[in-house]
Amino acid sequence: MCVDGQMVGTQSIGFREPVSIISGASIVGKKEGEGPLGDKFDLIGEDPMFGTDSWEEAESTLQKETVGLAIAKAKLKNWQIRMIYAGDLLAQSVASSFGIAEFGIPVYGLYGACSTMGEALSLGSMAVAGGYGDYVLAVTSSHFGSAEKEFRFPLAYGNQRPLSATWTVTGSGACVLGQQGGRAKITGLTTGKIIDYGLKDSLNMGACMAPAACDTIYQNFMDFNRMPEDYDKIVTGDLGKVGQQILWDLLAEKGYDISKQHMDCGMEIYDAETQDTHSGGSGCGCAATVFVSYILPRIEAGEWKRVLFVPTGALLSKVSFNEGQSVPGIAHAVVVECAGEGGE
Amino acid sequence: MCVDGQMVGTQSIGFREPVSIISGASIVGKKEGEGPLGDKFDLIGEDPMFGTDSWEEAESTLQKETVGLAIAKAKLKNWQIRMIYAGDLLAQSVASSFGIAEFGIPVYGLYGACSTMGEALSLGSMAVAGGYGDYVLAVTSSHFGSAEKEFRFPLAYGNQRPLSATWTVTGSGACVLGQQGGRAKITGLTTGKIIDYGLKDSLNMGACMAPAACDTIYQNFMDFNRMPEDYDKIVTGDLGKVGQQILWDLLAEKGYDISKQHMDCGMEIYDAETQDTHSGGSGCGCAATVFVSYILPRIEAGEWKRVLFVPTGALLSKVSFNEGQSVPGIAHAVVVECAGEGGE
Numbered sequence: 098m099c100v101d102g103q104m105v106g107t108q109s110i111g112f113r114e115p116v117s118i119i120s121g122a123s124i125v126g127k128k129e130g131e132g133p134l135g136d137k138f139d140l141i142g143e144d145p146m147f148g149t150d151s152w153e154e155a156e157s158t159l160q161k162e163t164v165g166l167a168i169a170k171a172k173l174k175n176w177q178i179r180m181i182y183a184g185d186l187l188a189q190s191v192a193s194s195f196g197i198a199e200f201g202i203p204v205y206g207l208y209g210a211c212s213t214m215g216e217a218l219s220l221g222s223m224a225v226a227g228g229y230g231d232y233v234l235a236v237t238s239s240h241f242g243s244a245e246k247e248f249r250f251p252l253a254y255g256n257q258r259p260l261s262a263t264w265t266v267t268g269s270g271a272c273v274l275g276q277q278g279g280r281a282k283i284t285g286l287t288t289g290k291i292i293d294y295g296l297k298d299s300l301n302m303g304a305c306m307a308p309a310a311c312d313t314i315y316q317n318f319m320d321f322n323r324m325p326e327d328y329d330k331i332v333t334g335d336l337g338k339v340g341q342q343i344l345w346d347l348l349a350e351k352g353y354d355i356s357k358q359h360m361d362c363g364m365e366i367y368d369a370e371t372q373d374t375h376s377g378g379s380g381c382g383c384a385a386t387v388f389v390s391y392i393l394p395r396i397e398a399g400e401w402k403r404v405l406f407v408p409t410g411a412l413l414s415k416v417s418f419n420e421g422q423s424v425p426g427i428a429h430a431v432v433v434e435c436a437g438e439g440g441e
Numbered sequence: 442m443c444v445d446g447q448m449v450g451t452q453s454i455g456f457r458e459p460v461s462i463i464s465g466a467s468i469v470g471k472k473e474g475e476g477p478l479g480d481k482f483d484l485i486g487e488d489p490m491f492g493t494d495s496w497e498e499a500e501s502t503l504q505k506e507t508v509g510l511a512i513a514k515a516k517l518k519n520w521q522i523r524m525i526y527a528g529d530l531l532a533q534s535v536a537s538s539f540g541i542a543e544f545g546i547p548v549y550g551l552y553g554a555c556s557t558m559g560e561a562l563s564l565g566s567m568a569v570a571g572g573y574g575d576y577v578l579a580v581t582s583s584h585f586g587s588a589e590k591e592f593r594f595p596l597a598y599g600n601q602r603p604l605s606a607t608w609t610v611t612g613s614g615a616c617v618l619g620q621q622g623g624r625a626k627i628t629g630l631t632t633g634k635i636i637d638y639g640l641k642d643s644l645n646m647g648a649c650m651a652p653a654a655c656d657t658i659y660q661n662f663m664d665f666n667r668m669p670e671d672y673d674k675i676v677t678g679d680l681g682k683v684g685q686q687i688l689w690d691l692l693a694e695k696g697y698d699i700s701k702q703h704m705d706c707g708m709e710i711y712d713a714e715t716q717d718t719h720s721g722g723s724g725c726g727c728a729a730t731v732f733v734s735y736i737l738p739r740i741e742a743g744e745w746k747r748v749l750f751v752p753t754g755a756l757l758s759k760v761s762f763n764e765g766q767s768v769p770g771i772a773h774a775v776v777v778e779c780a781g782e783g784g785e
């Protein structure tokens with residue numbers, strides 16, 4: 098590690114004692130289960146309502162089940178989790194509020210749009226490294242039905258979507274963080290700024306978020322004095338095809354080529370050709386489920402030694418959109434490393 | 442302090458090195474300026490639109506001006522603030538996203554309904570105590586016009602309100618936290634759980650939040666082994682008259698009488714008799730502005746040696762309300778103490 102203190106550069110944090118990712122759990126919907134990562138998720142829900150009567154309750158149930166599974170996979174009891182850091186895309190974060198209430202665990206509610214898993218892992222790892230909890234949990238969720246209702250149109254309206262649009266992932270991902278255990282370690286963070294290029298197209302969120310991803314990734318390189326090749330993978334959340342190209346172009350202008358290392362969760366979770374998902378997947382659940390099911394196991398296996406995980410969020414509401422406001426972006430970066438050949 | 446580690450009891454945190462509240466700033470609307478605390482706020486906006494074209498932009502402007510003022514009062518430059526912890530009541534927290542973007546400071550977006558200032562001070566003080574930033578900023582805002590539009594009816598509809606209803610405060614409060622400076626210190630935290638008694642009346646939010654306030658205050662007493670008289674004041678956010686009585690009753694059932702120490706920000710900010718505000722003030726801006734303008738100066742003056750500040754939040758959205766869901770509550774407690782006679 099490059100740190101001699103916990104503050105690194107102007108915008109980053111390095112942990113003297115890296116924080117362990119002890120377990121990860123992911124539950125997704127049917128469409129995600131039919132995608133290229135289908136065999137990697139813990140559970141696939143065949144019923145989009147998850148046994149409930151509304152999209153919002155469905156998402157709450159999805160998040161609740163995922164949290165329970167992550168705690169069980171960490172071989173812990175609910176009371177051992179000191180705090181939950183949770184968020185979703187719905188107004189007033191109701192999927193989280195109703196999803197995790199019954200665990201009886203202290204909760205900090207977060208909102209960072211689709212960057213929320215980056216925010217949850219950041220704040221959760223700061224808490225563990227600071228000695229504020231032996232175990233904390235980070236979770237986010239999204240649901241295609243609840244997100245369409247929240248941001249766009251009722252599903253029954255059957256609106257068409259341009260090719261730049263993304264498809265909100267029905268899924269929830271959760272990680273238990275702790276002071277030891279597991280081979281995947283969070284070693285550093287770069288907290289994102291709100292970056293606004295003035296773009297206003299809510300059906301091209303990749304373009305809205307790419308400048309924020311660029312800003313955070315560039316700052317991570319500066320703060321830790323690293324180059325793209327110092328990472329095995331640089332994983333953004335849900336830029337999609339359109340956003341990916343913009344990110345590459347923006348970083349190229351600053352002299353960095355990340356095309357070899359870059360991967361986008363939104364481009365991994367669906368087969369755009371056969372699943373009609375246009376630019377890719379999106380939503381709080383996209384980065385979270387792909388991280389837990391696909392990225393984390395490869396780090397734990399030592400296949401990837403150091404990964405920069407950068408969930409990306411588009412900061413809009415239907416009110417701000419209807420009032421003609423722009424869609425600023427934000428991206429929070431988490432450095433995850435394999436603890437070494439020998440494991441723990 | 443009672444701590445030998447940073448975790449205290451089952452749900453609290455104690456800081457070995459207390460975190461300084463270096464500055465506080467508050468800006469409110471005209472109605473708040475006409476209330477009993479009118480001469481204590483830093484600025485009073487005569488124009489409810491704050492020079493903008495929408496309630497949401499008005500609230501963003503209010504929050505932006507308050508953040509700038511808090512930084513100026515701390516005699517710092519924007520770049521010296523390592524992180525902002527910000528939240529508001531609007532869907533997808535857009536008042537914060539648009540309000541603070543231009544500062545160019547890394548941001549963590551929070552959602553805890555009206556408990557958000559407790560959450561922001563908690564996470565911000567954890568960051569300072571953990572060595573993750575020399576200075577961080579906590580801010581929340583609410584606006585009567587944007588909140589009515591978000592949760593209830595357009596103002597022009599002129600709906601009537603029951604006496605249990607609260608009046609959303611137009612205001613923003615911000616604090617700069619740091620490792621030293623100032624006489625007011627955050628010495629401990631108790632993170633709240635989501636508490637749901639199944640109440641469903643969004644026009645009686647005091648009743649919905651009182652059980653959460655009870656749970657957090659009781660747990661604070663347990664974790665730190667304190668009695669009500671160990672605090673000069675126990676200050677809830679916006680329970681109002683109705684919620685206050687419920688809180689007193691619930692704590693009395695557990696054997697605690699806090700009636701001598703208790704104060705509610707929502708009951709302080711308006712004169713209910715002459716200002717027609719029914720049960721009291723509410724909103725993210727209520728606890729934040731009353732804390733900054735009224736509570737903090739008394740701690741700094743040494744008049745109150747130890748205060749338990751417990752902002753309370755009602756977790757609902759208009760969707761969850763319309764779907765017949767209950768209104769769970771959450772409350773986060775922050776222990777603020779005067780550093781002593783000699784100051785720094």
